[in-house]
Amino acid sequence: MAEGIYDYAELLERGKRQPPPSVRVDLDEVALLQYTGGTTGLSKGAMLTHRNLVADVLQCVIWNCDAVRGQERMFAVLPFFHVYGMTVAMNEAIQLCATIVMLPRFNVDDALEAINLYQPTRFPGVPTMYMAIMNHPEVNKYNISSIRVCSSGSAPMPIEAQRRFEELTGAKVSEGYGLTEASPVTHANPFNGKRKIGSIGLPRPDVDAKIVDLETGEKDLPPGEVGELCIRGPQVMKGYWNRPEETRKTLRDGWLYTGDIGRMDEEGYFYIVDRKKDMIICSGYNVYPREIEEVLYQHPKIEEVCIVGVPDPYRGETVKAFVILKEKEQAVPEEIIEYCQRNMAKYKAPTLVEFRKELPKSHVGKVLRKILREEEETKKSSNRLK
Secondary structure: OOOOOOOOHHHHHHHHHHOOOOOOOOOOOOEEEEEOOOOOOOOOOEEEEEEEEHHHHHHHHHHOOOOOOOOOOOEEEOOOOOOHHHHHHHHHHHOOEEEEEEOOOOOOOHHHHHHHHHHOOOEEEEEEHHHHHHOOHHHOOOOOOOOOOOEOOOOOOOOHHHHHHHHHHHEEEEEEEEOOHOOEEEEOOOOOOOOOOOEEEEEEOOOEEEEOOOOOOOOOOOOOOEEEEEEEEEOOOEEEOOHHHHHHEEOOOOOOEEEEEEOOOOOEEEEEEEEHHHOOOEEEEEHHHHHHHHHHOOOOEEEEEEEEEEEEEOOOEEEEEEEEEEOOOOOHHHHHHHHHHHHOOOHOOEEEEEEEOOOOOOOOOOOHHHHHHHHHHHHHHHHHHO
């Protein structure tokens, strides 16, 4: 064999004869710098330790108590460089000794072909993936009934979309919650216990969670009141790499301040209302994009929607809806606005509607509200200069 070229089987055999290397691992040593998505600001390097990563994987495995070690097939279309894909699609699968069915990226046609061929049992994904599958015009030609469990994260799962996907596949969709700074999973709906559609479920084992006031972040709020979600647990990062000021703002007295607005009900289930930075203030009223999106997802013509606040000289901000219609459907802005006014308080209803063929998304399929907001701000600046 030519110099520098080795037979793979021979290398494996040679490796069996060598004693395993002795590697000392400090559980609190930084294992990796996991960069945040930067969807609401500059990307930051979260310092995740070996303890953080192992704890989160073990929490996932314990939570998925129906999983059979050595017999599961994980459908991995989330990128492994993303914290969600790394922990749930890769590390959890390794811990379960599961077969990993991998695709380099999500494409709905390729995904349906792979599910039909390899019959995966578990499918961690994001809402846009599930919606693309159920809205595919030929979905009934594929056998996708092997999927028992879907973990939905990275973005809110519209209630109507979850119901429709479960009816189509027979799978259970468990909406959960996580963030890069927590390795990432902290909450989820029980697969075999009480699921509350629309909630992010309960804190995982060893995770403490609370809601605090938005003004100071120092007052704990009772069930039902809306405030900022804070988390404490073994999967919470050490801090941001070379960002001491950002670390101090985010980690306070052992709690991770998530920047997400939420509430807790009387049974301890948590609900995400929206991101603090995404909240729209119209004529002094707080308006949450997710609330409007949930209503619009019930419109029979709408496939996908994103709500943003845009500058308004009178109201401060006004609500704009970016809408993708289902195939062969047609609509006019007035129809969408009127539908919203019938189904919500008038001050929450969009005053502007823009129809699009696609929405900007991150590499995991999360709609980038920030990009749409920046586009609107650029338009306003250009109009002022004219």
